[in-house]
Structure formats: C-alpha cells, structure tokens
Amino acid sequence: MERIVVYNSKTGFSEKYGKWIAQELACKAVSYKDMTPQHWKENDVIIYGAGIMAGRINGWDKVKKIPERCGKKLIVYAVGGAPMKADEVILTVKDNNLTKEEQKEIPFFYLEGGIDFEKMGFFPRTMLKTMYKMLKKKKDKTQEDMGMLRLFERSSDNSSKENIKPLIICAEQI
Numbered sequence: 030m031e032r033i034v035v036y037n038s039k040t041g042f043s044e045k046y047g048k049w050i051a052q053e054l055a056c057k058a059v060s061y062k063d064m065t066p067q068h069w070k071e072n073d074v075i076i077y078g079a080g081i082m083a084g085r086i087n088g089w090d091k092v093k094k095i096p097e098r099c100g101k102k103l104i105v106y107a108v109g110g111a112p113m114k115a116d117e118v119i120l121t122v123k124d125n126n127l128t129k130e131e132q133k134e135i136p137f138f139y140l141e142g143g144i145d146f147e148k149m150g151f152f153p154r155t156m157l158k159t160m161y162k163m164l165k166k167k168k169d170k171t172q173e174d175m176g177m178l179r180l181f182e183r184s185s186d187n188s189s190k191e192n193i194k195p196l197i198i199c200a201e202q203i
C-alpha cells in the first residue's frame with residue numbers, strides 16, 4: 030500500500046501534523062498546492078489534512094472532486110483551535126464536512142492546532158475578528174463559546190504529536 034500525506038495549511042499547524050504523520054508512516058508529506066496528477070495516481074491511501082475555518086475543512090470539497098482520487102482510500106484530519114475534548118464541536122465539524130455515507134467510508138480525525146496571528150493573512154484575521162465580536166455579543170454563551178473566545182484572543186500552539194496516534198493505528202490497518 031503506497032501512502033501519501035497531503036496537507037493544506039494556512040499557518041503551519043496542519044503541515045506540522047502532516048510531517049509527523051508521514052514520519053511515523055515512513056511516507057511522503059506534500060503540500061496540496063504541490064500535488065500533481067501523478068502523485069494522486071501512484072498512491073493507494075491519501076491522508077488529507079487541513080485547518081478548519083468557520084466549521085469547514087479548508088480545500089476538502091475540492092479534494093473530494095479530484096477525479097484521480099476515485100478508488101483511493103481517503104483518511105481526513107481536520108486541524109482546529111478547539112480543544113481535543115470538545116466532542117460536540119468536533120462532531121459538528123465532521124457532520125458539516127462529510128455526508129453520512131462518506132463517514133462510513135472515510136475515517137475522520139480531529140487534531141488540535143492553535144492560532145498564529147503573525148502567519149495569518151488579512152482575510153482570515155478579519156474573519157476571526159468578526160467571529161470574535163459575534164461570540165462576544167452572544168447571550169447565554171456555552172463553555173465551548175467561552176473557550177473559543179479565549180482562543181481567539183492571542184496566538185497559541187496546542188499541537189502535540191501524541192494526538193496523531195489513533196490516525197496512525199487506522200492508517201496501518203488499511
């Protein structure tokens with residue numbers, strides 16, 4: 030089984046996880062923008078990982094439509110700011126991005142990343158500020174809302190190599 034990790038990372042967190050995963054599986058990690066049709070064709074297992082923005086996994090809809098990925102086994106990891114234990118938030122991300130049918134076929138993993146304001150472009154920074162203001166105004170904030178508010182206040186890095194263990198076990202069983 031030939032495997033490849035494809036990361037689509039705006040501020041480096043999905044890239045860091047992609048490289049850790051590739052190291053453990055002894056395979057290549059390639060940035061999504063550098064993927065060639067050949068890369069898609071010559072691998073049987075494609076592990077795609079990207080950051081979450083307002084509940085959506087960056088680039089995931091495009092990956093699903095790439096013709097060369099048909100017949101390949103896909104694994105997806107979504108990297109976000111929410112803590113590893115934010116079960117409800119993580120479940121929502123899964124349901125927002127994968128149909129019930131896809132969830133049966135495509136293993137999904139959530140990995141906690143962080144926030145890097147320095148590497149963030151103008152558009153995501155503005156979007157984050159808007160999300161922050163909306164959350165701040167929201168009445169009856171949940172524990173998760175409070176967590177997100179704290180998270181969006183300053184840069185942080187909560188990534189950990191430990192988090193990739195379940196994904197590695199899954200990939201090795203394919």
Ligand SMILES: Cc1cc2nc3c(=O)[nH]c(=O)nc-3n(C[C@H](O)[C@H](O)[C@H](O)COP(=O)(O)O)c2cc1C
Nearest residue numbers: 039040041042043080081083084109110111142143
């Ligand atoms: C505009 C914006 C929206 C975001 N929305 C979410 C979100 O809905 N859920 C979440 O867990 N993290 C959210 N984040 C945090 C990112 O997913 C997090 O910074 C992630 O580590 C980025 O990964 P990357 O550097 O590989 O792109 C958001 C960040 C930005 C800039």
